[in-house]
Amino acid sequence: MRRLLIKNAQLITMNKQDDIFHGDVLIEGERIKEIGTNLQPDAVDAEIDARHQILLPGFIHTHIHLCQTLFRGQGDDWELMDWLKKRIWPLEAAHDEESIYYSAMLGIGELIKGGTTSIVDMETVHHTDFAFQAIQKSGIRALAGKVMMDHGEEVPKLLRETASASLQESMDLYEKWHDKDGRIQYAFSPRFVVSCSEELLKEVAFLSEKYQVCVHTHASENKGEIQIVEQERGMRNIVYLDHLGLANERLILAHCVWLDEEEKKIIRDRKVKVSHCPGSNLKLASGIAEVPDMLKSDMYVSLGADGAPCNNNLDMFQEMKLAALIQKPINGPTSMKAKQVLQMATIGGAKALGLEHEIGSIEVGKKADLILVDLHKLHAFPSYDIDPISRIVYSAYSSDVETVIINGEVVMENRRLKTMDEAIILKEANKSSKRLIGKLPTIAY
Amino acid sequence: MRRLLIKNAQLITMNKQDDIFHGDVLIEGERIKEIGTNLQPDAVDAEIDARHQILLPGFIHTHIHLCQTLFRGQGDDWELMDWLKKRIWPLEAAHDEESIYYSAMLGIGELIKGGTTSIVDMETVHHTDFAFQAIQKSGIRALAGKVMMDHGEEVPKLLRETASASLQESMDLYEKWHDKDGRIQYAFSPRFVVSCSEELLKEVAFLSEKYQVCVHTHASENKGEIQIVEQERGMRNIVYLDHLGLANERLILAHCVWLDEEEKKIIRDRKVKVSHCPGSNLKLASGIAEVPDMLKSDMYVSLGADGAPCNNNLDMFQEMKLAALIQKPINGPTSMKAKQVLQMATIGGAKALGLEHEIGSIEVGKKADLILVDLHKLHAFPSYDIDPISRIVYSAYSSDVETVIINGEVVMENRRLKTMDEAIILKEANKSSKRLIGKLPTIAY
Incomplete structure (x- = not known):
């Protein structure tokens, strides 16, 4: 199974103990395999250096x-x-x-x-x-x-x-x-x-x-x-x-x-x-x-x-x-x-969703639905001595999300979607929209 | 005087006639010199191709x-x-x-x-x-x-x-x-x-x-x-x-x-x-x-x-x-x-500010305080047949601003600030913040 290591993030786990700490997460296949500080797993297929980033459940x-x-x-x-x-x-x-x-x-x-x-x-x-x-x-x-x-x-x-x-x-x-x-x-x-x-x-x-x-x-x-x-x-x-x-x-x-x-x-x-x-x-x-x-x-x-x-x-x-x-x-x-x-x-x-045992928090054994948020930016600073949850809720923007992992798969990396072509979607969205608006006068009741 | 030409933007002028159209703006020194479609001025010092972008008063x-x-x-x-x-x-x-x-x-x-x-x-x-x-x-x-x-x-x-x-x-x-x-x-x-x-x-x-x-x-x-x-x-x-x-x-x-x-x-x-x-x-x-x-x-x-x-x-x-x-x-x-x-x-x-004759709309003779906003993005699409003002107010993000011109000077270009170093500011902001928080117990009443 594919192993992905996320290093040096600030984790907001949303687990029952409300744990927040700097550390690493190892993903194996679809699931979170290990959480800790300074993880040194034998072999991984990929590694993300998440310094300055906050790791959250998606x-x-x-x-x-x-x-x-x-x-x-x-x-x-x-x-x-x-x-x-x-x-x-x-x-x-x-x-x-x-x-x-x-x-x-x-x-x-x-x-x-x-x-x-x-x-x-x-x-x-x-x-x-x-x-x-x-x-x-x-x-x-x-x-x-x-x-x-x-x-x-x-x-x-x-x-x-x-x-x-x-x-x-x-x-x-x-x-x-x-x-x-x-x-x-x-x-x-x-x-x-x-x-x-x-x-x-x-x-x-x-x-x-x-x-x-x-x-x-x-x-x-x-x-x-x-x-x-x-x-x-x-x-x-x-x-x-x-x-x-x-x-x-x-x-x-x-x-x-x-x-x-x-x-x-x-x-x-x-x-x-x-x-x-x-x-x-x-x-x-x-x-x-x-x-x-x-x-x-x-x-x-x-x-x-x-x-x-x-x-x-x-x-x-x-x-x-x-x-x-x-x-x-x-x-x-x-x-x-x-x-x-x-x-x-x-x-x-x-x-x-009835999936609280599978997703919604960062815990070993759960599905790896995770996001990395980069708040090393003017609109979210200073960071010194500030509650990271407050930074996420009151200061962060959606454009601060850098990486998105769903079911263990990296679907966005450095703000680039990996499962779709944005340029095509923009073009086709306008094309479809024009067609729908054109049909409006013909809609029967 | 320095001349800057902005080409092919969608202009939301905010002038008294509420003019919205695709066109160009010529800036000379601190002020807006000319507004029109397909401007062809003799010589300019710089040109911005603003295709797909909305030009607004700052x-x-x-x-x-x-x-x-x-x-x-x-x-x-x-x-x-x-x-x-x-x-x-x-x-x-x-x-x-x-x-x-x-x-x-x-x-x-x-x-x-x-x-x-x-x-x-x-x-x-x-x-x-x-x-x-x-x-x-x-x-x-x-x-x-x-x-x-x-x-x-x-x-x-x-x-x-x-x-x-x-x-x-x-x-x-x-x-x-x-x-x-x-x-x-x-x-x-x-x-x-x-x-x-x-x-x-x-x-x-x-x-x-x-x-x-x-x-x-x-x-x-x-x-x-x-x-x-x-x-x-x-x-x-x-x-x-x-x-x-x-x-x-x-x-x-x-x-x-x-x-x-x-x-x-x-x-x-x-x-x-x-x-x-x-x-x-x-x-x-x-x-x-x-x-x-x-x-x-x-x-x-x-x-x-x-x-x-x-x-x-x-x-x-x-x-x-x-x-x-x-x-x-x-x-x-x-x-x-x-x-x-x-x-x-x-x-x-x-x-x-008492400056309605100087700023606040895109009009010839006014100070060039202008911004270019790029809404050619998923979160602001489709664009076909949509009121651009509605797109700005209800869909746009601050991170969509690409270029900022104040008093005729380009102070941000392609989201890079030209008058300050962001990395230094982030570092100094945390340093200052730490110093202030450290002083709090000594603040006398």
């Missing part, structure tokens, strides 16, 4: 729409319902196989360059196979699925599907991609209650239990959505999901901005996972989730960027800083500390 | 403390009064000539690398001459001054000064540095009402009028401060400043988070300038200034990062994005648009 974004990366900048400063109905859905309907592929590659390239090693990705209705192909080629770790939507109004024809077709296509993708390459898992991905029939959601609950597979959906992002769910289903969002048997440790809920006490209790008791998306919640004017309160009551909270058109970056450094800053005017300057934020971005994300 | 940060750059990371997740009294003031008291110089160089280096070409800088009580030396050497445009504080409790001995000493030192610096090199101006800089006697503030008002010089201070940053001012001076902050004759078009007020209607009217009627510092206001839990309301009533609002320990970057891209995002959950998704934010960061800043 970031885990638990809510992303790779299919929307091509829509970046297409819906800025719009009202939420206009944003969804007039821009995002028509653009999703316009997607073809090639545009899905390059939208995913564009997003994954950006994510890896910013230190993200795992994602939870919700695609659109069709062509999801091509997103999985991009995921496979890129080397990123992913829990992904096609979106399911068989209900609701003002949806383009091309995005409307029957429950049975939606389930069949999901199962086909599950069978093709789940547990692939040791990196890829399938998640049933009903868009949100508003877009899904009760029949569909019940079947998703059944299949999730049967195959022990995650479910990824949006919930309680904004007040209008909650109102529709209450009107149509006679109860609040999370109560309804629980009623259908979906509220369990395999459920990942994006947003959760507006929860009442009953819903919080369900999430806590059933060990449901919450993906906090501060950038998106601000940009779409959704609100500010009560994350300090969630963390105090031991809810599982992780971080995500959401799609490019509601952010507009897929950047964990931005999400971490926002997650800390936006709580402070409401809950005080010590309400969300740098360490809590970094936990959400790493081990918290691993828990969302 | 950013103008209207509230910065360069003397605090060395304190980055020293007061994260602290209560505000602890932050000021236990960390910032003792560290300011510990400063010496060398540490002030490198703190300024570190901050200016970071600022230029992020596209800032002008700053409004408040130093500490002593050694301000060394900050001016750094400003002079760096090539940045600055309105700066020593802080004035002759009043208040729990202040280290070394920061306490008499009104007369404070005024004398300010006038000495004014005479040495004001109108220097066509880039440097002096600003009287009383820290905030809480730190200043009425005698001192009255004299500042007199001198500002006599010499037609700006006054830069903090006001209404947090509720505790406002309460102290009301108790001690018998009126609210801005009312008090107006009462002393300070409220006029030469006054720059940092923060203004908590203004009542009377104060807003004074600021509006007297054409007082407001420096909005969203990052700092979040991190120190101060609150969110009512900027949409200020802009609607034609108040002069610009942007600033404040000091490094309360942010922790000096980065206009971050401040722009924050300025837009934080208003949306409160005032709706269209309440703060990308264009308004970019106006605050450029021409708005120029108005704060």
